Amino acid sequence: ISLCLCLCFASHIEKHNSSVGVENILSTWSFKSVGLGTKITRLKITDYHVHCTVTSRYALTTVESTIWNQFHLTKEAAFEVDLPASAFISNFTITSGGKVYVAQVKERAAARKFYDAAKKHGKITEKFRVVVSMPPAIHMSFSISYEELLTRRLGRYELALGLRPGQPVQNLSVDITIAEQSGISFMKVLPLRTSRLLSTEAEVPPSTQVQQNPYCAHIHYSPTLEQQRNLSPKGLNADFVIQYDVELKDLMGDIQVLDGYFVHYFAPRALPVVSKDVIFVIDISGSMIGNKIKQTKAAMSTILDELREGDYFNLITFSDKVHTWKKGRTVQATKQNIQEAKEFVRKISAEGWTNINAALLSAAQLVNPSSSSSASHSLSPRRVPMIIFLTDGEATIGVTAQDAILHNAQSALGSVSLFGLAFGDDADFPLLKRLALENRGIARMVFEDADAALQLKGFYDEVASPLLSDIQLSYLEDQAYDVTRVLFPNYFQGSELVVTGKIKSGVQEMQVSLTANDSKQKLKVESKARLAKSKGNETATFLDCKGSLGGIYSFVQRLWAYFTIKELLLAKINSTDSLAQQLLAEKATNLSLKYNFVTPVTSLVVVKPDTDKYPTSISSIPTSPVTTTTESVMSTVTQTFMDGDPHFFVKLPNLQQNLCFTVDGRANDVLRLLEDPEKGIIVEGHLILAPTKRGVEEHTRTFFDKITIKIAKGGISVTLMIDSVVVKGEGLHSLPTTQQGSVTYLDLKIVLDGHQSCWIDFGKGMLFLVVFHRYSHPSYYQMEHLGFYIADGEGLSSLTQGLLGMLHFLIFLVCFTVCWLGAEQAAG
Structure with a gap:
């Protein structure tokens, strides 16, 4: 999942009785810049620095980049940073011309859909990207800070810092300080990681310097231009990775207290190690054909070899039917049983549909004593019961409703831990995540890469040894x-x-x-x-890291807020009571605002004063060079349209890019899209409700099913629906949208192409287009709808208003609203 920043505008809009109220509109829209894909002339990055401080596993990372426009024209500068999925942004600034613009965290009620849609795919990293227009000879600096708690897995903490400036940089450095009150037991710097594949190299990155004492470590990495080019002519494109562990001898662990908070x-x-009863449940439906089933079989062969003799296990494969290797029981992990199980795995092949519900219930009967008396004889109260469930798709046969599957699983599994593995982007990760959360487990994504077998094996290693x-x-x-x-x-x-x-x-x-x-x-x-009565400076001195821990002296308090927000949001996902969900969201929002965290319920906002000379535009993908000034952006709109859920697009002249925004209305709302009182033209759109998507049920989806164009001159109205176009004037004309046809009134010409488009041509620089979206084989969430385009708006007057028309006269308010890149298609 990736992060982008959105360009927001505010404008004077009048409230009409037949339109959504301006208050509602302003609270629910967001703009996104959509690039046209033309190549950017690369600006020079003069400095790129990453600073990270880890205090008792809690990491604060700041990435700073300075860009110079060495050209004689205004260009676009891009700042892009990879973020860990568990991190919260806590600061963002832009410095230009001696002025510093500092971001503020605001409530983000309307942007939840972007987060949900992106999280559906379970991305392990997120991408923060902003593109800013830079006049010639200007230096501009960007700085972003984010915070995260490092997770201990397989006996070590891992800190991974993305280094992707996009070009070799003269002044590039990474500075890391790790301070652990209980002591550092080991630490190593790994080779630069360029993919999820495990590196076989043994060398640390060239120019890396490490200083370490029992409680503190300093790592400095500053590669030369030659060293960067040796890795890639395009500069670094890798993660700088450190692994370490801490001393912890007390059975009860380590308690740290600071400023009234404890961790x-x-x-x-x-x-x-406690023995386990483990059931491996493997999806062998048709979608697993090819590399997926090969990688799964390879991983299972290795995993079976690593079962301990005290473990008991069984295997279940499922598609539209469920097949259990050893009926009605788990068997001990003897050499003979393991060999037989590996032979069973070797012979499995992929075909059929996906019956998730039946597979879960079959597994529950094997491992949960309360759900099957025949299995109880093989179970020991000192063995940990668990199910490792792998699937690459959604439930397509049998019980397919998510709520029913969740209810059935929770009733049958009892005290069994369920661990879900979603193999590939088509897997129903939200369902697996809820199944795991409600049944004492966790869920992970397995990506369709060359190392998928290693990912599967790595996850098993994490849960293989319960203590x-x-x-x-x-x-x-x-x-x-x-x-x-x-x-x-x-x-x-x-x-x-x-x-x-x-x-x-x-x-x-x-x-x-x-x-x-x-x-x-x-x-x-x-x-x-x-409990030691220590303040921040005293703690830093105790750790022998004095002078290196600035910025997170209050780390325990911030860690408490970090954990509490995550637990509130998790509880909201698991709750089915709407009032409880609202209260949990409000608490999470209040804490996020208090601690300046960008979370799924808040937005990052930077307000740029109108007096500033440099316009700012934001893009999710590379765009062409910017050659406009603030005034030219404000003066003219040449192409504007609305389409989708609904999505509104505005093409700005000379900027060579599009801006879009969404309005989350309700069924039967009528939106005033355009009104030009001088030309006597009004365009309105009628909304209908669409089915919600699985995993993002909170997002209400609406589309346009009717567009009405009213023309004062001649008293003409044009009503466009998916099946017909009705023109009222001196007479009544009804044209089917599946046939070619045309109607002409005075200067107005309406032309149907007989397939998916209708052109409304007023002449004199005014041309509208309506697109009819139909689906031959629609999915459950797809529905027929209309799209409205202002193909040519040059002839519209300066008095034009409405959701699209208002963009002729903008009060220029630039704000950055965090959204999740990749969610656009899911939301639309």
């Missing part, structure tokens, strides 16, 4: 409050559980209790942690 890192080591189950960390109510999640279904070897909260004033010693199941018994441990 508890729980990651006990040296515990015996504890049914974990509860408890804190005394008179000591701690506003505590985040404290119940965890499993703790796996090499992972970490994190709890944050607030500490009451005056607490000197914090009591923590743990209850959990290990390999043999139920554990109950109580511990008291002495």
Whole structure:
């Protein structure tokens, strides 16, 4: 999923009785610049610097880039940064001509659809991109900061910083400081990562310098131009990756307190591994044919070899039918059983439909004692029951309704942990994510790359060694409050559980209790942690990193907010009560605004004063050079249209790019698209409700099913619908849209091409186009609708208003609204 910035305008629009009110319009629209794909003449990046500070796993990263327009014409400068999917942006600035424009975080009620649509595909990184118009000989600097908690997987934390300036840069550097109060047990810098494939190189990137003591590490990387070109003539296009782990000897973990907040890192080591009852459920429907099934079989062969003798397992394959390898039971992972299972896997082939519901219920009968008495004899109370479920598509046969599948799974699985793997972009990741969240597990995307088998194996490695189950960390109510999640279904070897909260004033010693199941018994441990009265500077001194931790002295408080926001948004996804969803969203929004986090419920906004000399435009893809001034952008619109959900597009002269915005109306709303009182023309669009898309049910989808054009001269009205065009004037003419035809009134000419278009030609620089969108084999969410285009608007007067017409006279207010690149197609 990628991030882009959107260009927003405000304009004077009058409210008409037959139109959506201006208040509603202004609260729900957003503009997106859409480039025409022409090549940009590359501007020179003079500086590119990445600064990252990690304090007790909490990372603050700032990326700074300075661009120089060395040409004699105005050009477009692009600033693009890869962001971790779990990160929150906390600052963005643009510096130009000695002035600094600082972003503000605002409530973002109308932009939720972009986030949902992009998240549906489960992207592991996001892309922040802004394109700005730069006059000649100008230097412009961009700076973005984002925050994230590093996750411990397989015994290490990984920090990956994207380095993709797009060209070799004279002054390029990466500076990282890692400070860990409990001590750093190991740290290594990996070779530059250019893909998800594991690198076989052993060397750290050239010019890397590392300084380290028991509690702190400094890493500096500053490649020369020659070193950058050796990697690629186009400059760096890779991730700078560091892996490390911390010392943690206490069973109860590490508790850190700062400024009235605490964080508890729980990651006990040296515990015996608990055996597991694991069911591998594999989708073998027709869509798995080819590389997917080959990679799945390769991964399963390796995974089966790594089962421990104390583990019990079974295999289920499913398409429209479900086939269980060993009927009614799990079997011990003996050498003979593993060999037989590998032979079973070798012979599977892909065909048929996808019956997710039946496969889940079959797995539940094998692994959940309460759902099948015949399976209970093979289960041990000290084995962790789990299902690893892999699919590459949506449910297409049997029970296909998401709510029914979720209900059936939760009823049947009981205390079983379900881990979902969505293989490829066509998989129903939202369903798998909810299945996992509601059944003690997690869901991941597996990307259709050459290393898909490694991705599958890597995920299994994370859950292959359970150490504890049914974990509860408890804190005394008179000591701690506003505590985040404290119940965890499993703790796996090499992972970490994190709890944050607030500490009451005056607490000197914090009591923590743990209850959990290990390999043999139920554990109950109580511990008291002495709380140090430290402030930010004292903590930095203790870590021997003084002078390197600026900006996140309050990291525990920000970490608490980071966790709390994520848990509120997760609870909102899992809730079915609309009032509860609203309250959870409001709490998440308030916290996001307080801590200046850009989240799914907030927007990043930069307001640029009208007095500024340089116009700003934003693009999601490369665009052609900008040669206009602010005045020329404001004066003329040559092509404007609306289409889709509905999407409105405006082609600006000389800018060689389009702007678009959306209006989320309601069924039967009538939108005033254009009104020119001098020409006596009014254009209105009628909205109809469309089915919501799976995974983004919160997004109301509307389309235009009727366009009405009223012309005062001659008292003419033209009503366009998907099946017919009705013209009323001196008489009544009805033309079917599937046939060619034309009607002429005075200077007005209406021409149908008999397929998908109708031209309305007024002459004198006014030409409209209506497109009829039909589908031969529509999906469940597709419906026939109309698109309206102002193909030529030169003849419209300066008094023109309406949603499209108003763009002739803009009050120039440039603001940046964060949206998710890639969501445009999903939303439309």
